């Protein structure tokens with residue numbers, strides 16, 4: 001069980017989710033991916049898209065300055 | 075119009091087709107086709123129409139080639155990144171067949187320029203990535219009494235339809251703009267799916283010009299490359315359609 005960190009605050013759609021997907025595909029069972037995003041668009045979309053892939057997504061955490069933390073569990 | 079010795083060899087595989095022959099090839103050579111969008115769908119359309127020897131091939135697109143396009147927009151090469159899509163596609167079309175008049179229109183199709191641009195062509199192939207352009211082509215072709223075909227992509231799925239005056243139009247099928255890509259993940263698309271869809275549209279254009287076969291009118295062909303299931307849905311003309319509803323031509 002490990003926590004992996006990913007920062008996509010400088011990326012734009014769809015590269016935000018491309019990088020998220022690459023990180024998700026590296027997770028081992030029990031691992032958590034913490035993705036930092038900028039703006040409420042990715043904060044809404046990334047959890048949806050991750051859930052669509054069958055991952056469990058925790059409630060999104062506002063982290064100030066219009067950034068959000070999304071925790072995704074495998 | 076006579077065929078040169080080289081033409082006879084270049085177009086031999088078309089001329090040998092029972093439904094095409096010399097007359098059909100002549101019609102292809104006299105044909106003027108506008109390709110809207112030099113992207114994933116437009117790429118094979120441009121290549122196959124140039125290869126087949128259409129008389130005039132218009133290419134309209136206002137975008138520049140980006141690195142993320144190359145996975146599916148096979149008319150553009152790595153060295154074309156940053157160049158206008160029309161210029162990049164035109165170079166390939168001319169290199170493939172110098173006998174084709176290739177017209178580059180380096181702008182976006184708009185309500186202001188659509189009628190004028192379309193008037194120079196016999197058939198339009200719509201392969202853009204947005205509903206606005208699809209409706210624009212549909213409406214401009216309906217107003218001009220012009221035939222066209224259109225295609226769309228979503229992930230592993232592709233769709234194609236052809237419209238001739240009197241047949242069901244794109245608005246008969248989709249009266250309202252559909253939901254666009256709602257998440258960034260929706261931007262995914264298998265490159266070959268764009269190729270299949272564009273290749274279907276290229277075949278429709280060549281059938282229309284040569285008179286061979288039956289067109290994909292009053293129907294929507296859709297396929298799912300995950301299973302390779304293809305199906306054809308019947309589409310009826312919708313009375314009161316905003317685009318073709320008051321067309322005087324009888325439904326056919």
Ligand SMILES: [Zn+2]
Nearest residue numbers: 243246315318
């Ligand atoms: Zn209609």
